[in-house]
Amino acid sequence: MRKLLFESLIKPTLTEAPPSPADAAVEELAKTLGKQARRSLGRSLSIREVDAGSCNGCELEIHALNNAFYDVERFGIRFVASPRHADMLLVTGPVTKNMAEALKRTYDATPGPKWVVAVGDCGLDGGCFAGSYAVAGGVSAVIPVDLHIPGCPPSPSDILAGLLALLDETNRPARS
């Protein structure tokens, strides 16, 4: 173990430069955040991830955000274990009818001001599962959504670009 740890000290870092905040995300946030209470998050964003019925593909890529290449903690972004500790819910999947109440209750348990980011094509409008007897729809069918990050699944860079846009926008003074 000592050898591995020592190597990690002398080898160049794998962490890459961050992507620039996604343009589409900045545009969407300008609309959704405009009327909401703004609070400067500073350089800290606590995220509670909620799988509301996804195929698990988005979860894999959200997991990847924590690896050495993306290392989201350097931006002050961290995943927390309870909605009560969270500033933001990161929701994936078409919301299944069997998960709708759990999602709503998770949202209600998150203290305000709070943001909701829907990840993946399914999170937008149910994606390829829209219209099923078991699917309520996209995330916005159950709770208000501030930002959508499309993709099936979106790559970690796409997700990171969206989250950085959210950090930037929420730190900007409110428009009058």
Place this chain on the structure above:
Amino acid sequence: MAAFWQDILKDREAEPHGGWQHHAIDESEWTETAEALDGETAVLLGLWGDRGTIRMALLDEATNDVVVLALACPDGTYPSIGKHHAPAQRLERAARDLFGLTPRDCPDPRPWFDHGRWDLRHPLGEAAAEPADGAAYEFLAAEGEGLHQIPVGPVHAGIIEPGHFRFTANGETVVRLEERLGYTHKGIEGLMAGASLDRAASLAARTSGDSTVAYSLAFARAVEDALRVEAPPRAVWLRALMAEIERLANHLGDIGAICNDAAFALMLAHCGVLRERVLRASEAAFGHRLMRDRIVPGGVTTDLDDEGIDTIGLMLGEIRRRFPALVELYDNTASLQDRTVTTGSLSPALARRFGAGGFVGRASGRAFDARRACAYAPYDTLSFEVPVLMAGDVDARVWIRIREVEQTLSLVEQILDRMPAGPILAEPGKPSGPREGMALVEGFRGDVLAWLRIDEDGHVGRCHLRDPSWFQWPLLEAVIEGNIVADFPLCNKSFNCSYSGHDL
């Protein structure tokens, strides 16, 4: 040697569907078959409903024969298999929720997928509107002095899928665990009914995100089996390449994540880097990190160019350089071994009885691997070993993954060496009448079964996808008994069952 069902079926002629045996049987034969499921070599591969028909797939492990038996249920009932063979119980409950087919004398009459929130009952059978009431679910009772319950989920603490675990504990020790699943039920089989092959293939690819290649492959092979067409040789080899790369990525992720659940984050950090390298190579070679929608009925959609081959070669080299040190780290860290060895032990008898596939079965002495048992191309010409251990604990499930990573590295090299040239896609065509087809494919988690019926118009009439997790989830309930609550995440991660693949 004849398969165990031959005595029951005698010399009956099989129905003309695909390459597997299909038989329509009567109730007494159905019951006789259920009684023959002995938990030794007679294995239940799946059980699923259709309108007015219940089907089951069986495997004889002594001969590696597979059969599909269909029983017509004109009155909507059939003799329960679960009464004789516990692994069938959840499948029967699911078939009743979806189709309204009732297993007679089923020991567990509770719903499974239907949480009372769909506004209708039996959505795939004779659907009837029913107001969503979200009725409370009755968990099985565990009684005794000093017992307390710990409800967990469906929203969990990590970045994982939703499901509910009801623990009954005595102090720190788990007395009983009961799972309640179905939260991610999206109605995939309902959406597939009447869908075009393209649409159904894209749904199959979204059944379980980490096994998207395995599901696409199972679906495509089932279609090809039904239509009696074959994918071009190059496509067959490219499919195997993608399947092995998917296995590699998932096993690397799992090894890191299991160690992380034993509070050994260093392993997660290193395995996470290797997993990311695999995903990046997939993106470069096939244009998608998870290789989703690359396998379709008739072949594959993306060819591999020289640059892609080089990228995969570099990735293999990197893993070959880095992985041995991580294996050594796992093997030599006493604090880690202290958590994994003898934790969550699954007995070989139970693994056999449930026909548990993948690392869960192979860590408990069940050597079944669809690549070997069904020997589908190109695995019939590739050289690989199927690692098997007997200990059945978390440690054994880690070691199976480690050995499989090594086998997979060799398989990828063999496939790259011998990749034939030629076209990658053949038009699957249309059937002359309704046709049934099936496929059994080895995903990273175990054998994925796909069964489908294609109607005359070329659309999917009915498609059933059976995740390996169906026969692993119930075993997780068994292995946690007597362990401490704090070891549950470790046991759970070492199983890494799929929620979405199971819930459909």
